[in-house]
Amino acid sequence: MTKAVLITGGSRGIGRATALLLGARGWSVGVNYAHNLAAAQETAAEVERAGGRALTIAGDVADEANVIAMFDALERTFGRVDALVNNAGIVAPSMQLADMELARLKRLFDVNVLGAYLCAREAARRMSKDRGGAGGAIVNISSAAARLGSPNEYVDYAGSKGAVDTMTIGLAKEVGPQGVRVNAVRPGLIDTEIHASGGKPERAAQLGAQTPLGRPGSADEVAETIVWLLSDAASYVTGALLDVTGGR
Structure with missing residues (x-):
C-alpha cells in the first residue's frame, strides 16, 4: 500500500528535495507551505512527474488549528498518515543575542520550537497504535547549530534546534512502544535559500570549504538521509x- 507523508516547509530547500525523492519512491506527499503557493505547486508537479502523488497544503506550523487542518487534509486525500518530515523552520539576520529584539525571538521560537512540537504531537496522535493508528515514522529536521551554538550569528536558531533534539529523544521513548520511530537529521552547511534569509547568501559556500570534505552539502544529500530514516531499512533506528x- 502506498504510504503518505506530510512534509512541512516542503516547497523549497531540504523539504522540496525530500518530496521529490519520496515521489520517486512512490510515496503520496503532502507539500506544506506557508506563503509561496507557486513554489508548492511546482514541487507537487515534480513529485507527480517523479512517480508519486502530491497535495499542496497551506498552513502555519505555529498555529494549532492550521496544524490539525494540515493532517486532516492529508488523511482526506490519501486516507492515511504514515510519516512526518518536521522540516519547517526560519532563521533571522546574523547578530549577537544582545542585539536581538523580542519580536524576532518570539517568531523564531514559535515556528522552530512550538511548530515542531505541534506537528510531532499531531503525528503521534494519529500514528500511535494505542490511539488507533498503524505506526509510522517522524524525522525532525534539526541542525548542527544545536551543538555548535552559532555564536555571533544565530544563537536563537541554535537554541531552537537544541529543543528539537531533546524532543526527538523524549518522543522516541514515548511512542516507540506504539510503533512510531522518531529521529532527527542535523544538517550542516547545506546550499539552500535559508542562508540568504539570514543575510548571508554565500555562507554555505564559504564555510563549507572549511569542512573535512571541503565543500557544502546539497539538499539532495540531506534528503537521502531523511528518506532512509523513513524507510524500513532503518527499522531499528x-x-x-x-x-x-561533511564532518564539521
Whole structure:
C-alpha cells in the first residue's frame, strides 16, 4: 500500500528535495507551505512527474488549528498518515543575542520550537497504535547549530534546534512502544535559500570549504538521509540524532 507523508516547509530547500525523492519512491506527499503557493505547486508537479502523488497544503506550523487542518487534509486525500518530515523552520539576520529584539525571538521560537512540537504531537496522535493508528515514522529536521551554538550569528536558531533534539529523544521513548520511530537529521552547511534569509547568501559556500570534505552539502544529500530514516531499512533506528555535516 502506498504510504503518505506530510512534509512541512516542503516547497523549497531540504523539504522540496525530500518530496521529490519520496515521489520517486512512490510515496503520496503532502507539500506544506506557508506563503509561496507557486513554489508548492511546482514541487507537487515534480513529485507527480517523479512517480508519486502530491497535495499542496497551506498552513502555519505555529498555529494549532492550521496544524490539525494540515493532517486532516492529508488523511482526506490519501486516507492515511504514515510519516512526518518536521522540516519547517526560519532563521533571522546574523547578530549577537544582545542585539536581538523580542519580536524576532518570539517568531523564531514559535515556528522552530512550538511548530515542531505541534506537528510531532499531531503525528503521534494519529500514528500511535494505542490511539488507533498503524505506526509510522517522524524525522525532525534539526541542525548542527544545536551543538555548535552559532555564536555571533544565530544563537536563537541554535537554541531552537537544541529543543528539537531533546524532543526527538523524549518522543522516541514515548511512542516507540506504539510503533512510531522518531529521529532527527542535523544538517550542516547545506546550499539552500535559508542562508540568504539570514543575510548571508554565500555562507554555505564559504564555510563549507572549511569542512573535512571541503565543500557544502546539497539538499539532495540531506534528503537521502531523511528518506532512509523513513524507510524500513532503518527499522531499528529511533531516538537518533544523525549529523549530515561533511564532518564539521
